[in-house]
Amino acid sequence: MHLGTSTWAFPDWKGLVYxxxxxxxxxxxxxxxxxxxxxxxxxxxxxxxxxxxxxxCEALKRYAAQVPSYFRWVSKVWERITIxxxxxxxxxxxxxxxxxxxxxxxELFCDRVxxxxxxxxxxxxxxxxxxxxxxxxxRTLEYEDFRERLKVFLSKLPKDFMFAVEVRNAEILTxxxxxxxxxxxxxxxxxxxNSMIPLREQMQRAAAAGGLTADFYVARLLTPLGMSxxxxxxxxEPYVTVKRPNPLMRADVVMxxxxxxxxxxxxxxxxxxxxxxxxPLTMVTLAKCILENSxxxxx
Numbered sequence: 001m002h003l004g005t006s007t008w009a010f011p012d013w014k015g016l017v018y019x020x021x022x023x024x025x026x027x028x029x030x031x032x033x034x035x036x037x038x039x040x041x042x043x044x045x046x047x048x049x050x051x052x053x054x055x056x057c058e059a060l061k062r063y064a065a066q067v068p069s070y071f072r073w074v075s076k077v078w079e080r081i082t083i084x085x086x087x088x089x090x091x092x093x094x095x096x097x098x099x100x101x102x103x104x105x106x107e108l109f110c111d112r113v114x115x116x117x118x119x120x121x122x123x124x125x126x127x128x129x130x131x132x133x134x135x136x137x138x139r140t141l142e143y144e145d146f147r148e149r150l151k152v153f154l155s156k157l158p159k160d161f162m163f164a165v166e167v168r169n170a171e172i173l174t175x176x177x178x179x180x181x182x183x184x185x186x187x188x189x190x191x192x193x194n195s196m197i198p199l200r201e202q203m204q205r206a207a208a209a210g211g212l213t214a215d216f217y218v219a220r221l222l223t224p225l226g227m228s229x230x231x232x233x234x235x236x237e238p239y240v241t242v243k244r245p246n247p248l249m250r251a252d253v254v255m256x257x258x259x260x261x262x263x264x265x266x267x268x269x270x271x272x273x274x275x276x277x278x279x280p281l282t283m284v285t286l287a288k289c290i291l292e293n294s295x296x297x298x299x
Contacts, residue, residue: 072127199252243277
């Protein structure tokens with residue numbers, strides 16, 4: 001079991017996760033991963049920043065030097081690979097509102113992303129890559145067309161890394177979708193997010209399609225269902241305590257953990273502060289729930 005949070009350098013966690021003295025915020029950002037990784041509950045972390053820029057080998061080496069050999073981080077995949085249309089946002093400059101010519105470009109992914117993981121120490125600590133696809137309308141991209149493009153992309157990826165696909169359109173979760181994942185040894189990223197169906201229903205759809213054959217599971221706890229990212233931030237900041245416990249979400253994660261332990265699969269579960277208000281406390285609570293479940297022990 002690899003449990004952890006989405007990113008790590010949150011000043012709100014000082015006194016809870018972080019107790020060392022840091023000379024500056026810059027030093028805190030640069031070195032706090034080492035202290036984070038000393039907490040026994042945390043055996044992973046999601047590097048969310050990689051969604052916005054491709055990874056640099058030097059940064060990954062620095063991360064690798066700060067975490068033990070059993071630690072496995074989850075890497076978000078650069079958005080240039082997973083965005084079909086660039087959003088109309090100032091940070092995209094002249095590309096805002098245009099079609100992305102590099103959508104699901106396997107060659108670019110291998111060249112600009114995977115190449116940064118060549119170092120042995122980095123590769124040893126690398127867990128799943130998460131391909132996050134924002135919700136989209138079939139008027140923008142037909143779901144069948146998306147599945148076909150995804151199939152081609154996944155077929156070109158090397159087999160020595162783990163990959164997970166995070167879609168936020170429940171309509172995509174068809175038997176054909178899970179078959180495509182299984183053909184390439186890829187898993188579905190069970191995501192607890194705004195307009196997505198509950199984790200349990202995602203698991204049920206996967207099971208009804210014959211199950212996932214990859215030897216690992218990935219789950220990301222992002223926002224409460226029915227609540228946007230912005231609304232969750234407004235309701236839950238500052239991130240100093242669990243403000244909105246979600247027992248159904250927790251029960252579904254324990255169910256996934258039970259399945260992983262029963263089948264001998266790895267499981268990577270990360271939480272965002274916006275899931276309940278404080279990601280470290282969410283994950284520690286989940287870890288205790290998993291450990292205290294007598295059925296898990298007997299299995």
